[in-house]
Amino acid sequence: MIIKINEYSDVPIYLQIRNQIVMGISSGELSAGEQLPTVRALSMEIGINTMTVSKAYQILKSEGYIMTDRKNGARVRTEINQTKSLSNVNKEELKRIVSEAKISGLSKGEFDKIINEMWGK
Amino acid sequence: MIIKINEYSDVPIYLQIRNQIVMGISSGELSAGEQLPTVRALSMEIGINTMTVSKAYQILKSEGYIMTDRKNGARVRTEINQTKSLSNVNKEELKRIVSEAKISGLSKGEFDKIINEMWGK
Amino acid sequence: MIIKINEYSDVPIYLQIRNQIVMGISSGELSAGEQLPTVRALSMEIGINTMTVSKAYQILKSEGYIMTDRKNGARVRTEINQTKSLSNVNKEELKRIVSEAKISGLSKGEFDKIINEMWGK
Amino acid sequence: MIIKINEYSDVPIYLQIRNQIVMGISSGELSAGEQLPTVRALSMEIGINTMTVSKAYQILKSEGYIMTDRKNGARVRTEINQTKSLSNVNKEELKRIVSEAKISGLSKGEFDKIINEMWGK
């Protein structure tokens, strides 16, 4: 899996890494138990500091998405906690996005189409 | 319209103000042409720096949501630009939220229900 | 409140800081809403790096014990989430400590006395 | 006695082994003089490096919980030193756990109940 950092983004680098790995797990590009690149390898590959990658991994770990051990590096967890819900932060963000979509004149049908594409068949 | 600041949130105050006004316009709580409180009034009401409110208004203005003039203060624009699309930033955010919803085990039906409620009948 | 770092301890510095602040909140030495020293002030006071203090504060924040904002620095939260339970990690630790206490020949009465003293009247 | 390694845990494997053996001795599952599996056998059984098991045994030996000789391998000591006290490290940990229990809103009665269950009749 290729991580791409947008250096002009307002999203901090460690969060960009975190988000892309989460999206990789969700899409199936990263499968359960799959090995992630080592902190050092990933930091060299995308040209950033090891601390920054390490921070991303620690967040993913604390969120239960991956596990780390000193022998095997980091791996996608096989049993990710199924909360079956959106976090409050995500709910707020979603509400904001829906609001902006409505103001922009996007129809509900067009918005649903975007969601459908993102969700995948 | 009442603006509520969440001091625990990681979202900067000026963005919280901006977001709530956008959501107010979207929901119809703030109607086209409606007068917004002055920077001074709003900053006193919510107990924060005038600079912070001013920054929120400037962003809303640059985004085309409101207009300001010396005589009338700030008002909701009557014709907001209908891009009929999501910004790239919103698309990325939405993709992230959809990914997290899927991993959490939320079904597409449940997610659609949340969207429907947020969109309003 | 005075934070004391034991440089010979196996407990990482950021955790020592985190733990002492949690104990300060629990004992009432730090009251709800009380201002914590700034990251810079605390790091200078105990002679460690700002990153290390910052990490402690971020953990406390993510655990819901404190809140941070750029204006006021860090403060003890007024409403800390009442889970009314021990975390699994704490349960495991407690089980280990109880086991070691028993092997050492400590009586249940003596152990209870230690707990009573720690809990406070 | 079965040793179970939690690969998600932050507790190092050698400590998990050490802790489970101590808890086994405390509960009586491992009785005084009882033979422990050889380093080789245990490492194969739980699928880890012999060095890791060896490290656990060395710690248990230095703590006085087990003794090793070339003929009989490792055995639980018959007379474990009765300090009748908690180590300073355990006291600190216990204080931390009590603090977190109190903040979480757990009552003293509920906490005592947990302790009673862990201690056994």
Added chain:
DNA sequence: GTGGTCTAGACCACG
């Protein structure tokens, strides 16, 4: 070889 911790120092956004 791996992740985890820590430093000294810098720059930035927010308020």
Added chain:
DNA sequence: GTGGTCTAGACCACG
């Protein structure tokens, strides 16, 4: 002035 992010570089425990 505050916390948040990031770097370059170091050392350590674990396995």
